[in-house]
Amino acid sequence: MARMQITRGMRIGEAKTYVAERLGVTIGDLSDPLAMADVRAERRLGRITTFEMSYPTESSAMEAKFRIAEVLDVPINCVRRFREHAGIDRL
Amino acid sequence: METQHPTRMGDGALTRMTRSELRADLEEGTLAGAKRAKVPPLTAAELDHLLDIWASPARFSAVDIGDEVVLTYDGSGSKTVGTRTQDLQIYEQMFGADSVELAHVDYSFKAVKTILPHEAQNMKDAQLVLTVPVMYGAMPNLGLYSRPDGPAPNWSELLPLARIDEARAAQEEAIEHAVKDMVNVADAMWEAGADGIDFDTAGAAGDGDLLATLLAVERIRAAHPDMGIEVGMAGEFVLGVHGRLEYQGVRLAGLWPRQQMELVRRAGATVFGPAVNVNTRKSGAWNIARALTLVKPCMEVAEIPVHMNVGMGVGAVPMSSYLPLDAVSRASRACVDILRLDGL
Numbered sequence: 001m002a003r004m005q006i007t008r009g010m011r012i013g014e015a016k017t018y019v020a021e022r023l024g025v026t027i028g029d030l031s032d033p034l035a036m037a038d039v040r041a042e043r044r045l046g047r048i049t050t051f052e053m054s055y056p057t058e059s060s061a062m063e064a065k066f067r068i069a070e071v072l073d074v075p076i077n078c079v080r081r082f083r084e085h086a087g088i089d090r091l
Numbered sequence: 092m093e094t095q096h097p098t099r100m101g102d103g104a105l106t107r108m109t110r111s112e113l114r115a116d117l118e119e120g121t122l123a124g125a126k127r128a129k130v131p132p133l134t135a136a137e138l139d140h141l142l143d144i145w146a147s148p149a150r151f152s153a154v155d156i157g158d159e160v161v162l163t164y165d166g167s168g169s170k171t172v173g174t175r176t177q178d179l180q181i182y183e184q185m186f187g188a189d190s191v192e193l194a195h196v197d198y199s200f201k202a203v204k205t206i207l208p209h210e211a212q213n214m215k216d217a218q219l220v221l222t223v224p225v226m227y228g229a230m231p232n233l234g235l236y237s238r239p240d241g242p243a244p245n246w247s248e249l250l251p252l253a254r255i256d257e258a259r260a261a262q263e264e265a266i267e268h269a270v271k272d273m274v275n276v277a278d279a280m281w282e283a284g285a286d287g288i289d290f291d292t293a294g295a296a297g298d299g300d301l302l303a304t305l306l307a308v309e310r311i312r313a314a315h316p317d318m319g320i321e322v323g324m325a326g327e328f329v330l331g332v333h334g335r336l337e338y339q340g341v342r343l344a345g346l347w348p349r350q351q352m353e354l355v356r357r358a359g360a361t362v363f364g365p366a367v368n369v370n371t372r373k374s375g376a377w378n379i380a381r382a383l384t385l386v387k388p389c390m391e392v393a394e395i396p397v398h399m400n401v402g403m404g405v406g407a408v409p410m411s412s413y414l415p416l417d418a419v420s421r422a423s424r425a426c427v428d429i430l431r432l433d434g435l
Contacts, residue, residue: 002161002189002224005396005433006287006319009361012160012396012433031157046222048184064222075317078218078225078284 001030003074022072043071096146099418101378102371103411110146113376117141120373120380128327128347130388133380137429141383144421144428145376152420154427161189161434163321163362163398165228165291168193168217176217183223189434190224192289193217199232201241204272211283218284226319227280228289231273231304233296236265243268246332262299262333266306273307278314287319287361294351295325297332298343301351305338305358312359322355323364323400324348327385349388356395362434365389366400371410375418379407382422383429396433399426406435 004015020027023043029035040047041055046064049055059067062082069076082088095107108116117138125132133141144152154160168179168191175193182188193214195203203210210227217225237245243265246258277288288311294301301324308320329351331344338354346354348365355363367382382399389397404410407422426432 002163002434003286005161005398006163006190006224006226006321006361007317009395011393012431015161015396015433028157031159048187050184061220061222062218065218068222077281077286077317078215081215081218081282081284 003068003072003076007074019072043067045071096148097417098145099375099409099415100371101369101373101375101409103409103413103415103418105415106374108374108376110142113145113374114138114142116374116377117145117380120377121384123377124381124384128385130347130349130384133384133387133429137383138380140428141376141379141425144425145379150417152417152424154424158427160427160432161396161398163190163226163289163364163434164188164192165289165323165402166194166198167191168213168225169196175213176220179217179221179225183221188223190226190286191221192226192228193285194228198229198291199235200229200269200272200276201232201235203229203276207276207279210276211279214280214283214285224286224319226287226289226321227276227285228291228321229276230292230295231269231290231300231307232292233262233265233269233300233303236268237261241265241268250332259333259335262297262336266299266303269300269303270306270310273303274310274314277307277311277318281315281318285318287321289321289323291323292325292366293322293355294329294343297330298336299333300325301329301343301346302336302338305354308355308358308360319362320360321362321364321398322358322360323398324351324366327365327367327382347388348386349392352389352393352395352397360395362396362398363389363393364398364400366405367407369404369407369410375407375409375421379422379425382407383425386426386430390430390432393433397430398434399430399432401426401435 001015004010044059044067093109121132167182168175179191244261246261249258293304329346352363
C-alpha cells in the first residue's frame with residue numbers, strides 16, 4: 001500500500017481496495033498479519049525473517065520486488081534498473 | 092473530586108489533569124487554531140473522542156483494527172546502530188516499516204550534492220536488500236545558499252537593515268541554486284533505483300524555501316513521471332520572508348495547510364505532509380486540538396495521500412529528545428481517527 005500511495009498517489013481507501021483485489025483477499029485481511037504472512041508466502045512477496053523464521057528458499061528483497069511489481073502491476077524503479085543492469089530481457 | 096489523569100505537556104513533561112481540565116484545553120486549542128487560520132473548530136463529537144483518548148490511563152493508544160494507515164519516515168537510514176543500509180533493514184524487518192528513507196546526517200540537498208555519487212551508490216545497494224519502498228530524503232534548507240555558507244547575499248542580515256529589495260533579490264538568487272541542486276539529487280537517485288524523494292521541512296526558510304521546493308517538484312515530475320515525490324512542510328504557516336513570491340499565481344506567504352497541499356499537488360507531488368508546530372507551554376491536549384483543526388480542511392479536498400508530520404515537536408508530539416510512547420501513540424491515533432489521514 002505504501003507503493004500505491006508513494007508512486008501512484010492513491011488515497012488510503014483506494015490503495016487498500018486495489019491491493020486487496022490484486023491479492024485476492026478482503027480489505028480486512030490486510031490488517032491481519034497472520035493472513036498476510038500466508039499471502040506473502042504464497043505469492044512470493046517477501047516476509048519478515050527472524051532467527052526462528054528463516055526462509056532461505058523464498059523470495060526476498062529484490063526478488064520479492066520483481067514479484068510485487070508483477071502481482072500489483074506497479075512499476076518499480078529498482079526492478080527495471082536491475083533488469084537493465086543484469087541484461088534480463090523479460091520480467 | 093475528579094480523577095487526575097497522567098498526561099504530557101508540549102515539552103514532554105509529565106503532569107496530571109482532570110477530565111474537565113483536559114476538555115477545557117481541547118476546546119481552547121481548537122478555538123485557537125480556528126481563529127488563527129480562519130477555519131472551523133472541531134465538532135463536539137470530535138472533542139469528545141479526543142477527550143476519551145487523552146483521559147485514558149493507558150500507556151499506549153491505537154487505532155481500531157482495520158483503520159491502519161501507511162507510515163513514511165524521515166531519516167530511517169541514518170547510521171544510528173549499524174551501517175545506513177542495516178538501519179533501513181532494521182526499520183523494515185524489526186519495526187515493520189511500510190517504507191524507509193535513506194538520508195545523510197547532513198540532511199540538506201546542498202550538502203548531499205557534494206557527495207552525490209556516494210549517496211546514489213548507497214541507494215542502489217540498499218534497493219538490493221530491501222523489500223519496502225526506499226525513498227531518499229533531505230531538506231531544501233534555502234538558508235544554506237546564503238553567505239557565508241552559500242553564494243547569495245545573506246537576507247537575514249539585510250532585512251534588519253531595511254534593505255528589503257536586496258534581501259528579496261538574494262532569496263531569488265538562492266532559489267535558483269536550490270532548485271538546481273534538488274533536481275540534480277532527484278535525477279541521480281532515480282537513476283540509482285530510488286522509489287521516491289522526500290523534501291523535508293519545505294518552507295522552513297519561508298516562502299522562498301517553499302517556492303524552490305515547488306519548482307523542483309515540477310521539474311522532477313516532468314522528467315520522471317513514475318517517481319514518488321513527498322513534500323513535508325516545516326510548519327503550519329508559510330512565513331513571508333520575501334513576501335511577494337508566487338507559484339502559479341498564488342502568493343506563498345501566509346498559506347495554511349489546505350492551500351499548501353493544493354500547490355504541492357499541482358506541482359506534481361504524490362504525498363503531502365502537513366506540519367503543525369507544538370507549543371511547549373501548552374498541554375498535549377491543547378496541541379492536538381489545534382493541530383487537527385488546522386489540518387482538517389486538507390482532508391475535505393485531498394486528492395493525493397496526506398501523511399501528517401507526527402514527530403518531535405510537530406503534530407502534538409512533545410518537543411523532547413526521547414519521545415514518550417503515551418504521547419506519540421495518542422497523537423498518532425487522534426490524527427487518524429479524526430482526520431481519516433492516509434498516513435503519518
